[in-house]
Amino acid sequence: MDIVIRQAEPGEYEVVGEITARAYLQGGFLAFGGEDDWYFRELKDVAKRAADGEVLVAVHEDRILGGVTYVPAPGPMSDLAGPGEAEIRMLAVDHAARGQGAGEALVRACVDRARQAGRTGVVLCTQPTMTAAHRLYERQGFIRRPDRDWQPLPGHDFTLLAYELTL
Secondary structure (H helix, E strand, O other): OOEEEEHHHHHHHHHHEEEEEEHHHHHHHHHOOOOHHHHHHHHHOHHHHHHOHHHHHHOOOOOOEEEEEEOOOOOOOOOOOOOOEEEEEEEOOHHHHHOOOHHHHHHHHHHHHHHOOOOOOEEEEEOOOOHHHHHHHOHHHHHHHHOOOEEEOOOOOEEEEEEEEEE
């Protein structure tokens, strides 16, 4: 399948947000409910992500298959990135397009951008139950970094797992 990775256009933000939020909802990755979960709304807000990062889409024959937010350096959209590191956030592929290479292509595009920018590494965090994503990251050379795991919501037993790729 011929997949093109490019920056999302503002007119596509709603579609990308819907794909992302639905992927998390259908995967059972919203820790505090369904569509009323605060993170569901956050996942849909692509314009906010695009203001502080680069939202990339995987496209095949004018159909958006998925998207990711590439954060080139520590800043408002980064959770984990330290000096010299880029970060990958909110990777999602439409349910109907899974297994066709869109997720891998999106991760590769982020890594390529980080290399071209002279970053020292790429980091990301993921939920323990996102096992398909873990396999994808490991195939791309990312390694688990338990020392960088963290809890985004103080007072809740909800830990995100850290992965890192040294460039």
